[in-house]
Amino acid sequence: MAPDLAPFAAIPLWAVLSVFAAHFLGFYIRGAFGFGSNMPIILLTTWLLGPHHAVVLVVITASAAQVHLLPQGFKSADWPVTRPLLTGMAIGITVGTWVFTKLAADWLILLMGGLIASVVLMDRLRVLERPPALIDPRSRAASLGLALVSGLVGTVSGGGGLYFLVVYLKLACKTAAGLRGTNMVLSGIFILLRLGLLILAGFVSWNVAAEAALLMPAVLLGTWAGTKSFHAIDAQRFYNALQILLLAAAFALLVKGGLRLV
Numbered sequence: 001m002a003p004d005l006a007p008f009a010a011i012p013l014w015a016v017l018s019v020f021a022a023h024f025l026g027f028y029i030r031g032a033f034g035f036g037s038n039m040p041i042i043l044l045t046t047w048l049l050g051p052h053h054a055v056v057l058v059v060i061t062a063s064a065a066q067v068h069l070l071p072q073g074f075k076s077a078d079w080p081v082t083r084p085l086l087t088g089m090a091i092g093i094t095v096g097t098w099v100f101t102k103l104a105a106d107w108l109i110l111l112m113g114g115l116i117a118s119v120v121l122m123d124r125l126r127v128l129e130r131p132p133a134l135i136d137p138r139s140r141a142a143s144l145g146l147a148l149v150s151g152l153v154g155t156v157s158g159g160g161g162l163y164f165l166v167v168y169l170k171l172a173c174k175t176a177a178g179l180r181g182t183n184m185v186l187s188g189i190f191i192l193l194r195l196g197l198l199i200l201a202g203f204v205s206w207n208v209a210a211e212a213a214l215l216m217p218a219v220l221l222g223t224w225a226g227t228k229s230f231h232a233i234d235a236q237r238f239y240n241a242l243q244i245l246l247l248a249a250a251f252a253l254l255v256k257g258g259l260r261l262v
Contacts, residue, residue, distance in 0.1 A: 007211040015048045023061060023215050024222040029242065030065070031226020038062060038159025039116055040242070043249035047256075051108040055100070055158040056203050060212035061219050063195045066188050073184025081172045082182050084140060085147040085165065089190060092151020092161075097197040099156050108156075110257025115157035117250035123163050124243050143168055155194055162187060 008016045026041035038058050045054040103111065121127075146164050154161020165186065173179035198204050 007207060007214055011048060018048055019045050019057075020215060020218045023058075024218040024225075026058075027065065027219045027222035028226035028229075031223040032229060039120075039157075039246055040249075042112065042158035043116065043246060043253065046109065046112065046253060050105055051112055051158075052100070052105065052203065053208070056198055056208055057212055057215070058158060059191060059195050059198060060204065060209060061215050063191045064212070064216060065219050065223060066191050069184045070188040073181045073188060076177045076181030077185045078173045078175075078178035078182050081143075081169070081178075082185055084143050085182075085186060086189060088144040088147025089151035089186065090193060092148040092153075093155050093190065093193050094151075094197065096152040096155025097194065097201060099152075101201045101203065106257055106260040108257075109253055110261065112157045113250045113253030113255075113257055115153055116160055117247060117254065119153065119157070119160040119163050120243055120246045120250065124247075143172070151190065154190065162190065 008019070011019075022041050022044040025044075026038065029040060041058045042054055045057070048054075049057065100108070146168055150161040150164040152161070153164065162183075169179055169182060173182055195204070
């Protein structure tokens with residue numbers, strides 16, 4: 001995208017409105033459940049913007065929405081648990097960013113669809129809650145491996161990487177406050193490191209930054225609305241419906257990527 005173009009100049013008005021709606025929906029989900037905003041946004045906006053543009057845009061908006069939570073996380077995080085995870089995630093994010101920058105759009109669409117479908121299926125089938133008997137999920141090797149995979153998958157697919165750490169964190173963190181703080185630190189560092197590496201790789205232009213700034217009202221309004229409606233919705237039914245929609249969208253991306261490579 002040329003740096004002198006106005007924000008969203010390359011797509012029609014209906015597509016721009018759809019991008020705003022996708023960000024509102026994604027951050028509504030984050031406001032209601034505390035996680036999960038990136039995947040629905042990526043799956044919807046990839047069709048409109050292309051995979052690289054869609055991922056870079058959501059990384060910027062998610063960074064702006066997440067950064068204010070970091071001070072809370074630093075105060076209450078379980079640091080003996082957090083430090084080794086940050087090391088593994090940093091390695092995974094670095095490798096994932098390299099893959100993201102090297103893949104052509106068609107291959108990235110195919111890979112994103114496959115990775116997101118796999119993450120949602122593992123979550124729905126609770127695969128990560130039943131680790132093999134020979135693996136101690138609280139061991140240093142397991143935590144480092146999970147963190148590396150989390151960083152790699154989340155960076156290439158655009159979202160969903162932290163699902164790989166859910167079970168480990170529930171086992172490893174001693175208190176609910178420590179679990180919440182650790183999640184905040186990991187989420188914040190995850191998104192900010194991705195943003196920094198994308199800037200270094202030349203994927204963040206002033207044009208895309210301006211688009212992200214225009215999206216912030218939708219991001220903030222979605223987060224506020226989701227937080228307000230948290231107690232008024234049937235969480236399990238909503239989450240089940242969301243998983244089905246994410247799977248359908250991910251498989252659609254798989255088909256699209258596959259057809260474009262044929």
